Amino acid sequence: MKWNLILHELRQIQKSVLWAIFVSSLLIALLLMKADSYIGNPEMIKLIGSMPKPLLAAFNIVPDSFKSFEGYFASQAYTILVLLLGCFAAIWAASSIAKELDRGTGEFLFALPYTRGQVFISKVVAHFFSLTLLFIVAASLTLLIAALTIGVNDPGNIILLTTGGYLICLLLSGIGYMLTPLFTSERTSMAVGFGILLGSFIPTILGGGGRFLQKLSKLSPMHLFDAAAVVKGSGLTVSGLLVTLGIYIGGIWIGSYILQRRDLS
Numbered sequence: 001m002k003w004n005l006i007l008h009e010l011r012q013i014q015k016s017v018l019w020a021i022f023v024s025s026l027l028i029a030l031l032l033m034k035a036d037s038y039i040g041n042p043e044m045i046k047l048i049g050s051m052p053k054p055l056l057a058a059f060n061i062v063p064d065s066f067k068s069f070e071g072y073f074a075s076q077a078y079t080i081l082v083l084l085l086g087c088f089a090a091i092w093a094a095s096s097i098a099k100e101l102d103r104g105t106g107e108f109l110f111a112l113p114y115t116r117g118q119v120f121i122s123k124v125v126a127h128f129f130s131l132t133l134l135f136i137v138a139a140s141l142t143l144l145i146a147a148l149t150i151g152v153n154d155p156g157n158i159i160l161l162t163t164g165g166y167l168i169c170l171l172l173s174g175i176g177y178m179l180t181p182l183f184t185s186e187r188t189s190m191a192v193g194f195g196i197l198l199g200s201f202i203p204t205i206l207g208g209g210g211r212f213l214q215k216l217s218k219l220s221p222m223h224l225f226d227a228a229a230v231v232k233g234s235g236l237t238v239s240g241l242l243v244t245l246g247i248y249i250g251g252i253w254i255g256s257y258i259l260q261r262r263d264l265s
Contacts, residue, residue, distance in 0.1 A: 001112055005122035010130070012099070013092055017130045020088045021137055024081060031077045032145045034082060038066050038076075039150060043156035047048055069152045070231035074161060078227050082165040083201060085134050089127070089169040093176025096123045097259060098189035116260045119172075120177075127173060135166040141213060157231045164225035164236050167244035171221050172196055174251025179258040 012016075066072055090183035097120070100109050109119060139162040144150035175196050183189040201222050 002076070002118055002122050005114065005119055006126045009096075009123045009126035013126070013130060016088060017133070018039070019086060020066040020134050024084055024134060024138055025082060025141055027249075028077055028141050029145065030200070031080070032073065032142065033149065033243070034124070034148050035069055035072050035076075035145075039069065039072055044067055051207065067139060068231075069146050069150055070154065070157050070161075071228065073146075073158060074227035076233045077142070078161060078165060079222065081162075082168055082222070085138070085193060086130070086169045086172045086200070087197045088134070089131050090172040090176045090196040091190050092127045092130070093108065093124075093173040094180050094183075094193035094196065095125070095186050096120075096177070097180045097184040097255075098183040101184045102186040117256050120256045120259050121252075124177065131169055131173070132168070135162055135169075140160060154231075157233060161227055161230045162240075164230060164240065166202075167236075167241065167248075168221050168224065170248040171224075171244040172200060174248035176251070177255035178251040179255070181255055181262050 065073065071249070110116060112119075139159055141154065142154055142158055142162070145159070146155075152158060176193050179196075180189060180191055183192065202220075224243055225236055226234070230236065
């Protein structure tokens with residue numbers, strides 16, 4: 001890990017980081033500022049309960065959770081926030097090496113007196129800092145809106161759920177790091193990053209189908225943490241922690257291993 005390489009990567013992704021902050025903040029504000037019209041509204045709860053179950057399951061919407069701000073956040077904003085920031089995380093990871101090769105900067109970068117492993121880990125650290133910043137902003141804005149509107153019973157549960165979403169995004173990053181040394185085109189790698197996101201979310205939509213599709217839906221990382229249960233105080237599951245961190249760390253190791261043994265000429 002080298003700080004000059006970390007700063008180099010941060011400069012490369014700074015525009016997308018700013019866009020991620022802007023778009024995620026806008027979505028959170030739009031979704032949560034109308035919380036008072038949903039929370040405790042029996043007609044709205046009944047209407048939401050009449051929606052197709054697969055759709056409700058795909059977006060972690062539990063009608064009974066519309067009785068508190070925490071439950072509303074878990075049902076309305078959480079899934080969309082994870083999908084949005086997970087998209088940025090997966091694309092950053094999947095294109096981290098490919099963009100250097102595609103832009104022609106790879107020859108200079110890998111000619112520096114650093115090992116390929118140091119270059120790779122420096123990019124990982126830059127992405128980690130950026131993703132952490134995004135979720136700190138998201139959690140802070142959520143708590144601010146809660147304080148300005150109807151209040152929140154337990155801010156800790158919102159922070160814990162946001163942490164769960166953060167871990168899911170790290171998992172998506174891990175898959176991206178595993179694949180990035182295999183590509184030389186930035187566009188291809190970005191498409192792969194987007195594909196990682198779709199591949200993690202589509203199974204949740206299929207969960208309303210037959211028995212096989214229901215089993216398939218369990219493979220989605222979106223099911224690692226039960227959002228409705230977390231905001232009620234159940235905490236993050238040990239299995240979810242192990243899976244997310246295991247894939248993240250494993251993906252980094254595999255990606256670094258492949259990069260150090262690949263011919264980049």
